[in-house]
Structure formats: C-alpha cells, structure tokens
Amino acid sequence: MDNNELLDNLKLIVGDTQVRTGEPMNIHTTFRIGGCADYYVQPSSIEELQSLIQFLNKSDIEYCVIGNGSNLLVSDKGIRGVVIQLSDTFDEVEYIDDVTVKVMSGMMLSRLGNKLADKGLAGFEFATGIPGSVGGAVRMNAGAYGGEIKDIIVSADVLDRSGRLISLSRDELELGYRTSCIAAMDYIVVSAVFRLQKGDTDTIKALIKELAVKRRAKQPLEYPSAGSAFKRPQGFFAAKLIEDAGLKGVSVGGAMVSEKHSGFVVNTGNATAKDVCMLTDMVKDKVKQQSGVDLELEVIKLGDFS
Ligand SMILES: NC(=O)C1=CN([C@@H]2O[C@H](COP(=O)(O)OP(=O)(O)OC[C@H]3O[C@@H](n4cnc5c(N)ncnc54)[C@H](OP(=O)(O)O)[C@@H]3O)[C@@H](O)[C@H]2O)C=CC1
Numbered sequence: 001m002d003n004n005e006l007l008d009n010l011k012l013i014v015g016d017t018q019v020r021t022g023e024p025m026n027i028h029t030t031f032r033i034g035g036c037a038d039y040y041v042q043p044s045s046i047e048e049l050q051s052l053i054q055f056l057n058k059s060d061i062e063y064c065v066i067g068n069g070s071n072l073l074v075s076d077k078g079i080r081g082v083v084i085q086l087s088d089t090f091d092e093v094e095y096i097d098d099v100t101v102k103v104m105s106g107m108m109l110s111r112l113g114n115k116l117a118d119k120g121l122a123g124f125e126f127a128t129g130i131p132g133s134v135g136g137a138v139r140m141n142a143g144a145y146g147g148e149i150k151d152i153i154v155s156a157d158v159l160d161r162s163g164r165l166i167s168l169s170r171d172e173l174e175l176g177y178r179t180s181c182i183a184a185m186d187y188i189v190v191s192a193v194f195r196l197q198k199g200d201t202d203t204i205k206a207l208i209k210e211l212a213v214k215r216r217a218k219q220p221l222e223y224p225s226a227g228s229a230f231k232r233p234q235g236f237f238a239a240k241l242i243e244d245a246g247l248k249g250v251s252v253g254g255a256m257v258s259e260k261h262s263g264f265v266v267n268t269g270n271a272t273a274k275d276v277c278m279l280t281d282m283v284k285d286k287v288k289q290q291s292g293v294d295l296e297l298e299v300i301k302l303g304d305f306s
C-alpha cells in the first residue's frame with residue numbers, strides 16, 4: 001500500500017481531522033523528546049479503534065498505542081508506522097452505581113480524580129497527581145503514595161491484536177509492581193471499572209492537595225521528565241543508590257540526573273533521546289559497580305534505538 005492510500009484509509013476510519021502525518025512526538029511526551037511519527041491517529045470511539053486495529057493488522061502496518069506519553073522515551077529517529085493516541089478523545093465516564101465508575105482509557109488521571117472528588121468518592125486521591133491516562137495507568141499498575149491501581153480496579157475491557165473486545169477481571173489483569181498482562185499480551189485497554197468508597201468532598205480534595213504539595217516539594221516538576229527513570233529494585237530505592245554513587249546532577253548533553261530527586265532524569269532544555277540513553281546507561285554501570293544492584297529502566301522506549 002502506498003503512503004497516499006494508507007493516509008486515505010486512515011482518514012476514512014477516524015475522520016480527516018483525527019489523522020496527521022510527520023507528527024513531532026516531543027509535543028506528545030512529558031519528556032519533550034522524540035522525532036516524528038509517520039502517522040498519528042486519534043480514534044474517538046471503541047468502534048473506530050477496532051476498525052483501525054483490524055485495518056492495520058490486515059495491511060501489516062506497524063503501530064503502537066500511547067496515552068499521555070508520561071512514561072515514554074521516543075527515539076530521535078521517531079516512530080515508523082502509526083501512533084494511536086487515546087487521550088483527549090477517548091475520555092467518557094459512566095457512573096455504574098454509587099461507588100463504581102467505568103472510565104474510557106484516554107481519560108487523564110487528574111481529570112478523573114477531580115470528578116470523583118466532586119462526587120464525594122474517595123480512594124483515587126493517590127492517582128490524581130500522576131500525569132498519565134487511565135489506559136497507561138492500568139498497563140503500568142500506576143502507583144504513588146501508598147496506593148496503586150490494583151487497589152481500586154474491578155475489571156478492564158481490552159482489545160486483543162485482532163480487534164476482539166475482551167473483559168478481564170482484576171485477577172486476570174495480573175497487576176504487579178509497574179506490570180500487568182497488558183504488555184505481555186499486547187492488549188489495548190479501552191476502559192476500566194474502578195470501585196471507590198463514599199467520602200466527603202472537602203476531605204478528599206484536602207488529601208489531593210496534600211499529595212500535590214508533597215510531590216512538588218520532592219520531585220523536579222519544574223523540568224520535563226518521564227517521572228522515575230528506573231524501577232525500585234527489590235529491597236532498595238533507585239534514587240538512594242544513584243545518590244550514593246555520586247551521580248546527582250551528572251549530565252550528558254541536555255539530560256541530567258535531577259539534583260532535587262536523583263530517581264528522575266530531567267530534560268534541561270535540549271536533551272535528545274540519545275543523551276538520555278547515554279546517561280541512563282552510565283547510571284546503571286556506576287550503580288552496579290558501587291552497590292552491585294542492577295537498575296531496570298521504568299521508562300518505556302518507543303521507536304528505533306539501534
Ligand atoms: N507515579 C508517578 O508519579 C508517575 C507514574 N507514571 C506512570 O506512567 C503511566 C503512564 O501513563 P500514560 O502517560 O498515559 O502512558 P504512556 O503514553 O506513557 O504509555 C506508557 C505505556 O503504556 C502503554 N499504554 C498507554 N495507553 C495504553 C492503552 N490504552 N492500552 C494499552 N497500553 C497502553 C504504552 O504502550 P506502547 O508501549 O504500545 O506505547 C506504553 O507502554 C502512568 O499512568 C503511571 O503508571 C508516570 C509519571 C509519574
């Protein structure tokens with residue numbers, strides 16, 4: 001299929017305004033890093049997403065799904081094929097009973113958290129300050145301040161790579177520290193059901209505010225980043241190991257180990273994905289030498305890193 005034919009088909013499936021070519025990915029990642037995606041598509045409904053997946057599979061065209069890009073490092077060479085973004089357009093919420101909600105996967109956690117607070121629903125406060133979408137959060141079992149998605153999720157609807165809609169219970173999602181079966185099975189999350197508790201709006205909002213103050217005090221939110229660069233190794237904190245290895249403030253090009261929180265790699269202005277990779281490789285090596293611990297990237301790489 002030639003490029004024009006592919007573009008026409010994509011527009012036919014999701015509408016003219018929802019398809020772009022040569023889309024710079026730095027504007028879709030919180031790291032503000034990344035080359036261009038060949039095609040960038042935003043479906044607005046499950047049916048559109050299903051048609052899109054089926055078409056891309058049948059035509060043997062590469063694709064990936066992103067949420068808010070808050071945990072991604074996109075290659076400087078960009079992404080070949082189609083990037084499907086599910087935030088912005090994929091964000092309805094349905095109240096199932098007085099404590100249960102069904103949410104489309106593109107909804108931002110902050111928007112959902114504030115809606116739940118207004119309804120007097122407690123239990124989502126921990127997630128409200130995470131700069132991701134519901135889909136990304138389920139995929140990663142997002143967690144902060146003692147809470148994780150696993151604590152509140154009932155089930156999720158996913159599409160398999162043939163475009164078939166499957167409902168998975170909490171147990172079937174196999175949620176662990178920053179993992180789930182979503183990645184292993186290559187599923188796309190389309191919605192999730194969460195069970196909260198009845199609470200008081202003012203108390204919920206006060207807790208959200210308290211966590212936001214904590215986050216701002218401890219984390220370098222003044223710079224673009226993808227949150228924690230590394231997972232917590234069992235029995236250790238990545239930030240402490242990095243600080244103890246003398247790496248706080250160390251930089252490669254525009255990428256720097258944050259002086260405020262050494263678990264974060266920040267973009268000080270003009271970082272490239274290559275800078276970030278060189279820096280994270282160096283951090284891994286030094287931490288291994290110093291403490292014998294292997295650090296594993298939490299950030300997910302997309303595109304060509306060869
Ligand atoms: N605790 C904290 O303070 C922070 C936590 N985070 C974590 O990062 C998550 C990132 O969320 P977000 O920015 O939306 O995600 P991203 O766009 O960063 O994508 C992250 C991963 O999730 C996958 N993904 C995204 N949406 C879907 C979906 N609908 N179905 C299946 N897979 C999906 C992506 O797949 P693919 O590989 O195909 O692109 C990618 O592997 C947060 O929810 C949280 O877990 C991030 C920052 C701070």
Ligand SMILES: C=C(O[C@H]1[C@H](O)[C@@H](CO)O[C@H](OP(=O)(O)OP(=O)(O)OC[C@H]2O[C@@H](n3ccc(=O)[nH]c3=O)[C@H](O)[C@@H]2O)[C@@H]1NC(C)=O)C(=O)O
Nearest residue numbers: 144145226227228230231232237239240243260261262263
């Ligand atoms: C930001 C993310 O999530 C964050 C989440 O916001 C916070 C708050 O709950 O807890 C995790 O950070 P973290 O493991 O770095 O936890 P923190 O409590 O900030 O720090 C852990 C320990 O490291 C020490 N620490 C921290 C910063 C630093 O520069 N030096 C240092 O030694 C702290 O003293 C603390 O004892 C999540 N990260 C991971 C990989 O689990 C993310 O996933 O992207």
